[in-house]
Amino acid sequence: MITRDDHVHSSFSSDCTSPMEEQVRAAIAAGLTEITFTEHLDMDAPYTNVPASDALDFRIDYDAYREELNFLKVRYADRIQIHMGLELGLNASLSPALEEYVRTHRFDYIIGSTHSCGGMDPYYDSFFEGRTAEQAFRAYFETALANVKTCPFFDSYGHLDYVLRYGPDKADGSDEQHTAEYYYALFGDLIDPILYELILNGKALELNTGALSRGFPEPNPCAAILRHYHDLGGVMVTVGSDAHTPENIGAHMDTAARILHGCGFDSYYSFEERTPIRHPL
Numbered sequence: 050m051i052t053r054d055d056h057v058h059s060s061f062s063s064d065c066t067s068p069m070e071e072q073v074r075a076a077i078a079a080g081l082t083e084i085t086f087t088e089h090l091d092m093d094a095p096y097t098n099v100p101a102s103d104a105l106d107f108r109i110d111y112d113a114y115r116e117e118l119n120f121l122k123v124r125y126a127d128r129i130q131i132h133m134g135l136e137l138g139l140n141a142s143l144s145p146a147l148e149e150y151v152r153t154h155r156f157d158y159i160i161g162s163t164h165s166c167g168g169m170d171p172y173y174d175s176f177f178e179g180r181t182a183e184q185a186f187r188a189y190f191e192t193a194l195a196n197v198k199t200c201p202f203f204d205s206y207g208h209l210d211y212v213l214r215y216g217p218d219k220a221d222g223s224d225e226q227h228t229a230e231y232y233y234a235l236f237g238d239l240i241d242p243i244l245y246e247l248i249l250n251g252k253a254l255e256l257n258t259g260a261l262s263r264g265f266p267e268p269n270p271c272a273a274i275l276r277h278y279h280d281l282g283g284v285m286v287t288v289g290s291d292a293h294t295p296e297n298i299g300a301h302m303d304t305a306a307r308i309l310h311g312c313g314f315d316s317y318y319s320f321e322e323r324t325p326i327r328h329p330l
Contacts, residue, residue, distance in 0.1 A: 050330065051302040053083035055134070055319050056160060056207070056257060056289020061114045062089040062136075063105035065293040073121050075295035076129055083130040084298070085319070087160050087289070088114060091138030092146055097168045098175040107138065111154055132321060134158035137203055139196035140165065151202040158320035160255060160289075161203025163193040163211070171212045182218035186232065190239035197246045204320045205253035205287040208269035209243065214260055222266040229271030240270075244278045252285070253318055253325065254278050256309065258301035259291030268305065276312040285318045285325055306330050 054076060059069035069086065076084040091107035099105075115133060122131040135156045137147060151159065166189045169176045177185045189212040197206060213220035213232055220229040233240060247254055257269040275286065288305050292298040309317060309330060318325050 051288055051306050051317060051328075052081055053085070053288075053319060053328075054081055054290050054292065054299045054302070055085040055132075055158060055287050056087050056136070056255065056291045057084055057298055058088060058136075058291070058293045059086055061086070061109060061117070062293070063107045064089065067294055069117050070121055071295055072292070072298060073125055073129065073131060075298045077125070079299035081129060081299050083132065083319070085132040085134040085158050085289070086118060087134035087136040087158065089136050089138070090150070091164055092143050092150075093138065093140045093165055093168070096165050096170040098173050099170055100173075109135075132157040134160065134320075136160045136162055136207060138162060138164045139200040139203070141192075141195045141199040144199050147200055148202050157322055158205070159203045159323070160205055160207040160287075161197070161200065161252075162207035163189070163196050166192040166212075171215045174216075177216045182216045183235065185216060186212055187236060187239070190236050190243075194239050194243050194246075197243050201250055201252070203252065204323060204325070205255045205285070205318075206243070206247055207255045208257040208259065208291065209240065209254065209274060210270045211257075214263065214265065214269070220265065220267065220271070229267040230273040233271060233273045240274060241277070244274070244281055244283060248278075248281060248283050253287045253320075254283060254285070255287045255289060256305050256317075257289055257291050258305055259297070261301040261304060262290065262292075262297045268301070268308065272308050272312055275308065275314075279313040286314060287319060288317050
């Protein structure tokens with residue numbers, strides 16, 4: 050049973066308008082005992098293919114974020130535990146700046162995510178223009194591998210096959226060539242080295258239920274990747290909803306637990322003061 054959500058956003062993230070207290074109340078209503086806010090920091094944003102109307106500066110007002118979180122931590126101490134995290138947008142070319150930020154700011158937990166590839170965001174169709182979906186997906190996984198190798202400033206790697214949510218050939222399960230497992234077979238030569246890097250460097254892998262909330266049949270990453278991570282010796286899996294709105298907080302945690310059991314895991318992990326904590330399923 051999973052009773053916490055370790056990937057939640059609030060209005061301290063540029064792409065979220067939900068006040069932090071509203072998110073906390075939603076977590077309590079969902080029956081969660083703990084929640085970790087993981088606000089966005091993407092130093093390379095806004096990306097070159099983002100329309101001007103969508104261009105956001107994904108930086109954090111750290112002091113205001115910490116002050117609000119500590120206030121709510123005290124206010125709701127008898128109802129839920131609240132932790133302060135970060136979702137760090139990885140970029141190999143920004144490795145020194147990312148390392149410096151992590152060194153000089155205090156967090157309980159840091160998710161490392163690849164949100165851009167070649168200065169572009171896969172969320173937009175323009176990322177896929179001029180090349181096949183396979184070429185675009187491969188470019189993304191090549192970037193993700195480079196990021197994991199050069200930016201080890203995180204605790205858990207977020208939504209590994211995130212790119213499969215987007216593009217003309219989404220992993221929506223519509224046929225045997227549009228499943229996350231099919232794409233894993235196609236790009237395993239890049240995904241497996243990412244898993245090796247995580248295991249060798251003591252990093253966790255995130256099971257992100259956000260794709261399930263979007264109607265996809267698999268979380269990010271898919272069960273095939275989670276199973277292979279386990280078979281390679283990977284132990285630490287964190288779980289989060291990636292919620293930007295109250296209704297998605299704590300979503301699909303029962304499904305996440307079933308998937309983890311099915312992949313051979315008997316526990317999941319969280320982090321406090323950057324230290325892993327094991328929880329039985």
